[in-house]
Amino acid sequence: MLQAINLTKKYGDFRALNSLNLSVNEGDIFCLLGANGAGKSTTINLFLNFINPSGGKAVINGLDVTEHGKATKQLLSYIPENLMLYPNLTGLENLDFFCGLGDKSYAKGQLEELLIQSGLQPDFIRKRVSSYSKGMRQKVGIALARAREASVLLLDEPTSGLDPKASNEFSELLLEMKEKGVATLMATHDLFRAKDTGTHIGIMKEGVLIEQFASQDVSFQDLEKMYLKHMHN
Numbered sequence: 001m002l003q004a005i006n007l008t009k010k011y012g013d014f015r016a017l018n019s020l021n022l023s024v025n026e027g028d029i030f031c032l033l034g035a036n037g038a039g040k041s042t043t044i045n046l047f048l049n050f051i052n053p054s055g056g057k058a059v060i061n062g063l064d065v066t067e068h069g070k071a072t073k074q075l076l077s078y079i080p081e082n083l084m085l086y087p088n089l090t091g092l093e094n095l096d097f098f099c100g101l102g103d104k105s106y107a108k109g110q111l112e113e114l115l116i117q118s119g120l121q122p123d124f125i126r127k128r129v130s131s132y133s134k135g136m137r138q139k140v141g142i143a144l145a146r147a148r149e150a151s152v153l154l155l156d157e158p159t160s161g162l163d164p165k166a167s168n169e170f171s172e173l174l175l176e177m178k179e180k181g182v183a184t185l186m187a188t189h190d191l192f193r194a195k196d197t198g199t200h201i202g203i204m205k206e207g208v209l210i211e212q213f214a215s216q217d218v219s220f221q222d223l224e225k226m227y228l229k230h231m232h233n
């Protein structure tokens with residue numbers, strides 16, 4: 001479970017994030033929408049403990065990330081817009097390497113199975129990542145999240161630049177993670193995916209979460225209208 005409690009990030013006098021309060025429970029997919037500069041990545045980076053809050057707390061499974069940096073990192077997996085993988089290693093070798101950095105150890109066959117479950121075409125498992133599309137690299141990210149048995153998934157625009165098929169495949173994987181009880185917080189510009197895949201939606205503007213609601217409570221048309229109205233005001 002993720003909780004932001006009055007979470008604030010200031011750069012000088014500028015508030016990149018202003019007293020954010022939100023909860024993402026097990027099995028929730030909380031999508032953060034908002035224009036460029038709204039504070040979405042700042043929120044994700046605070047949960048990752050990449051940056052320090054100026055006020056408030058980012059809490060993962062009851063632990064303040066600034067006080068329990070190591071323990072909270074073990075609970076989460078992070079997939080950014082461009083996942084950093086070693087281009088000269090295969091998908092399998094990358095997964096093996098990154099699993100080895102944690103405390104989980106898997107036989108090659110298990111890693112292959114994780115990649116297949118994450119939708120990677122079997123004939124690409126032993127090909128170099130330099131030959132992968134962006135969608136395939138994101139699937140390696142999901143395989144790593146599965147391998148790490150992450151209970152929290154932090155995603156920063158993971159489907160940006162993916163074609164609709166790849167984006168749809170990624171959403172299916174998120175829904176599988178949701179069924180396992182993973183709590184997901186995703187920054188995205190994709191209103192359609194937020195409505196389609198998210199359980200909850202938050203709209204941010206200038207560092208403030210101005211709306212949050214269950215995605216089932218709005219139609220896609222109403223979501224788009226609401227979003228555009230906020231962005232024009």
Ligand SMILES: Nc1ncnc2c1ncn2[C@@H]1O[C@H](COP(=O)(O)OP(=O)(O)OP(=O)(O)O)[C@@H](O)[C@H]1O
Nearest residue numbers: 011015016034035036037038039040041042043187
């Ligand atoms: N290190 C920094 N120093 C000063 N200002 C910063 C710094 N990092 C981010 N900001 C500012 O904080 C605000 C929020 O940025 P953030 O990256 O969280 O936005 P975002 O909603 O993720 O935008 P995008 O959709 O473009 O990724 C922006 O105005 C940004 O310029």
